[in-house]
Amino acid sequence: MQRIDRNTRGVYSIAPTPFHKDGGLDVAGIDRLADFYDAAGVDGLTVLGQMGEAPKLSSAESLLVARRFVERAGRPVVVGVTAPGFETMRELAHEVMDHGAAGVMVAPPTSLRTDDQIVGYYTQVAERLGPDVPLVVQDYPLTFSVVMSVPVLVRIASTIDSVVMLKHEDWPGLEKITTLREAEAAGRAPRLSILCGNGGLFLDFEVERGADGAMTGYCFPELLVDVVASVAAGRRDEAHDRFDAHLPLIRYEQQPGVGLAVRKHVMVRRGILASATMRQPGRALSAAERAEVDYLLERLREREPAADLVA
Structure with missing residues (x-):
């Protein structure tokens, strides 16, 4: 399977982990998800990743989920391997990687505070995993409380060859993308692939600023694919028009603590998941929340052919 590198572009959808109503892994649901993303x-x-409920899985379950996606998906798969200790991560x-993954993603521990600590941590990660494992650095200060400045990211990219991608989720973060690309253009930093998260909330401008695409789990990946392709082709107004139709649902899905429940509910409505179950700790949508999401879906249906829903 193809591995990610510093020129990787496009849309890497973050897949939720499907569960049965009793909380057990839905292995057949992994196959349906993989097929759905391929078709999208x-x-x-x-x-x-964060939206894959990885901390709620046992080590054996994590490996099963990753292997199943790698085997079923017709495209590269990045696996989140964040763990408190390096041995578990390694x-x-x-x-x-032995089963064909394209690379791994590592989020920083919340204890990191200084620039040297951040660079030192990823240096240690790279040393423990080895030079042949492509690494994605997850930059998500709103969740991890770790602030990665542009100089820190330049140091990481310049000194750790196996770090090939930045999962950019800083907010606000548009200027960070521009500054990173300016440093690259001026020869002060090597190139990094930049894929953006935050549910796609700023994707329309992120790709205009120089991001290579998206790494997020919005429940209509078709929209992410179309926006990235339209911007690349110079069809700016078309990209924004399509994006704007989805923005109310993107905004609703981005609520902290409830976003994954919204995502899974929509995927049940679309016939992709059999159950919207989240493992504990976690909560289901209230009746009022489900009604609001369904209302947004019906409005989206007027402008989005992919919003054909299952009752």
């Missing part, structure tokens, strides 16, 4: 035209998948990373 994404360039790759990311599994066991074991999972090597297992999934």
Whole structure:
């Protein structure tokens, strides 16, 4: 399977982990998800991330989920291997790479505060995983409380060859993308692939600023694919018009603490997931929330052919 590198572009959808109503893994649901993403035209998948409920899985379950996606998906799969200790991280990373993963993603521990601590941590990660494991750095200060400045990211890219991609989720973050690309153009930094998260909330401008695409889990990946392609082709107004139709649902899905429940509910409505179950701790949508999401879906249906829903 193709591995990610510093020129990787496109849409890498973050896949949720499907569960049965009793909380058990829905292995057949993984197959349906992989087939759905293939049909949507994404360039790759990311599994066991924040929205994959990775901390709620056992080590054996994590490996099962990753292997199943790798085996089923017809495109590269990045696997989240974040763990408190390096041995657990190394074991999972090597297992999934041996089974054909395209790379691994590591989020910073919340204890990191200084620039040297951040660079030192990713240096240690790279040393423990080895030079042949492509690494994605997850930059998500709103969740991890770790602020990665542009100089820190330049140091990481310049000194750690196996770090090939930045999952950019800073907010606000448009200026960071511009500054990173300016440093690259001026020869002060090597190129990094930049794929953006935050549910796609700023994707229309992120790709205009120089991001290579998206790494996020919005429940209509077709929209992410179309926006990235339209901007690349110079069809700016078309990209924004399509994006604007989805913005109310993107905004609703981006609510902290409830976003994954919204995403899974929509995927049930679309016939992709059999159950919207989240493992505990977690909560289901209230009746009022489900009604609001369904209302947004019906409005989207007027402008989005992909919004054909299952009752």
